Amino acid sequence: MNVAILSPEISLGAAAAVILLAEAFSAGNLSRVAILALATLGIAVSAAFLIPAQLAGVPTSSFSGAFIQNGFTIYFKLLMLMATFLVLLGSGRFLAQAEGRRAELVALVLLTTAALMLLVSSTELITLYISLEMASLSTAFLAAWMKHQERSAEAGLKFFLLNALSSAVLLYGIALLYGITGQTQLNGIARELVGGATPALLLALALLLAGFGFKVSAVPFHMWTPDVYEGAPTPITAYLSVASKAAGFAVIVRVLQTALPGVQTEWVGLIAILAAVTMTVGNIVAMVQTNIKRMLAYSTIAQAGYILVGVAAGTGQGLGAVLFYLAAYTATNLGAFIAIVEIADRTGSERTSDFAGLHARAPWLAFALAISLLSLAGLPPLAGFFAKIYVFWAAIQTGLGWLVLLGVLNSAISLFYYAQVIHHMYMVPAPSPAPGRSLPTLVAGLTVAIAGVFALGIFSGFFMGLAETAARTLTQ
Amino acid sequence: MVGSFGPIVIAIAIATAFGLLPLFLSGLIIPKMPDRVKNAPYECGVETIGPTSIQFHTRYYLYALLFVIFDVEAVFLFPWAVAYRHLGLFALTEVVIFIGLLLVGYVYAWRKGALQWV
Numbered sequence: 065m066n067v068a069i070l071s072p073e074i075s076l077g078a079a080a081a082v083i084l085l086a087e088a089f090s091a092g093n094l095s096r097v098a099i100l101a102l103a104t105l106g107i108a109v110s111a112a113f114l115i116p117a118q119l120a121g122v123p124t125s126s127f128s129g130a131f132i133q134n135g136f137t138i139y140f141k142l143l144m145l146m147a148t149f150l151v152l153l154g155s156g157r158f159l160a161q162a163e164g165r166r167a168e169l170v171a172l173v174l175l176t177t178a179a180l181m182l183l184v185s186s187t188e189l190i191t192l193y194i195s196l197e198m199a200s201l202s203t204a205f206l207a208a209w210m211k212h213q214e215r216s217a218e219a220g221l222k223f224f225l226l227n228a229l230s231s232a233v234l235l236y237g238i239a240l241l242y243g244i245t246g247q248t249q250l251n252g253i254a255r256e257l258v259g260g261a262t263p264a265l266l267l268a269l270a271l272l273l274a275g276f277g278f279k280v281s282a283v284p285f286h287m288w289t290p291d292v293y294e295g296a297p298t299p300i301t302a303y304l305s306v307a308s309k310a311a312g313f314a315v316i317v318r319v320l321q322t323a324l325p326g327v328q329t330e331w332v333g334l335i336a337i338l339a340a341v342t343m344t345v346g347n348i349v350a351m352v353q354t355n356i357k358r359m360l361a362y363s364t365i366a367q368a369g370y371i372l373v374g375v376a377a378g379t380g381q382g383l384g385a386v387l388f389y390l391a392a393y394t395a396t397n398l399g400a401f402i403a404i405v406e407i408a409d410r411t412g413s414e415r416t417s418d419f420a421g422l423h424a425r426a427p428w429l430a431f432a433l434a435i436s437l438l439s440l441a442g443l444p445p446l447a448g449f450f451a452k453i454y455v456f457w458a459a460i461q462t463g464l465g466w467l468v469l470l471g472v473l474n475s476a477i478s479l480f481y482y483a484q485v486i487h488h489m490y491m492v493p494a495p496s497p498a499p500g501r502s503l504p505t506l507v508a509g510l511t512v513a514i515a516g517v518f519a520l521g522i523f524s525g526f527f528m529g530l531a532e533t534a535a536r537t538l539t540q
Numbered sequence: 541m542v543g544s545f546g547p548i549v550i551a552i553a554i555a556t557a558f559g560l561l562p563l564f565l566s567g568l569i570i571p572k573m574p575d576r577v578k579n580a581p582y583e584c585g586v587e588t589i590g591p592t593s594i595q596f597h598t599r600y601y602l603y604a605l606l607f608v609i610f611d612v613e614a615v616f617l618f619p620w621a622v623a624y625r626h627l628g629l630f631a632l633t634e635v636v637i638f639i640g641l642l643l644v645g646y647v648y649a650w651r652k653g654a655l656q657w658v
Contacts, residue, residue, distance in 0.1 A: 081644045084645070085647065085648070088648045088650075089651065
């Protein structure tokens, strides 16, 4: 048993424990900078364990094959560590205001990340389920963190209850899969499934997809997303929309590719239908939203639809495209959300119409939000454009032309509501100058995210190469 | 499949009938002469005074939560203690880490004043 393989996750857990203890012994008044420094240290140590493992390039596994470390998992873990770091940077003023409770928030975020990292490495259904529950439980707390605000409490409760329901569905799927094959190891399941699709297996597949569909908010399992995204504190919404989603997709592709290749034709069909419905519903409902967080919630649903197109492609190229898309989406969505954290904080409003004339009041924030939204819409030369190109290209090559056509149509629709926000910021005159200066940490986080959006777009060939290399280790 | 579950299905049917049939039969033949006392809900003990739904202070909730954590800790410790001789040093280290983590939470709750009755 090789416990050292867990070092990246343990570092994050240790950082969380240290932050809590430091808070406890500093008379409940640990400064924001001290907390952020400790968290950054934990993230840096975690990454320092991952990068040598990546360079060594040897896949290792431990705990009787329940936990694996290879290029695929390290790609996702580094992505999530980066996302966590940027979210913490972006939550500056929010933490500054939360006297006495901010240590809890940061510690919970670190613990959630550790759980999500366990999740992408699990190759056994029970380990996978427990990691998923660990992540979900802390997420529910984070969503309800502003407990005196009705919206936030509602978000937490809603997430908790609906998540419990989806977990039950997922467990039914796992139980059926175990009943059919007598295995909980993913590759063991693949070994036992030789006969092709039986009704019981199809039921298990449907239940698993419903459970995982909830985690990545695919339509029709998306109902919780807008309410939770709107009610949760905005930095937490940013975190949920990138880190949890990336881990959810990592699990979907791992389970489908390693455990269920025997029924590939069946799941390709199901995922393709999910993708089509998800992107269409997400985009159409986003058009009528007036609250920017709700709009972005539906936008993330639509984005999940595009990523599912890549999952449906199912080839090595499709997997690489999914991984690249997730990186581009992470940078872009973080850029948008960090900008919104600051804008909403300054204007005291989350309504799109109150963003009027923002470019005159806060040029950098307006520019960053505009770039992020254009990247989400998929305009060249930004990251979102190349992400969509790769995903659609992979899907065309496996004969999913109709899905790609629908995706392109959806991108056109999405431009409408993304451009509307930009129109408000740049064309409508400002009502009054908003006071305040941004915290340097937030500006740094925002700059890194926007630089990522440009870099992933301009050097897309290089990053796509990385993503494809990482994807290849999944099926090895 | 049906063959092996057959006896169970029969047992369930007999058990259900055994419970319901006497109720049904006695309902058919008993003389019915209800009065106020007979219609009152059957109860043991003293009659309650005042409304029966009372409000608990939410503070109990915090104690219950902390209690559950250490209750579950004890549940985990029993099997470990029974198998201690076979497991050796590795399990000891694991349990120390486990309790250490719980202690972190406990210290945090304590220092944050969760145990103070205000």
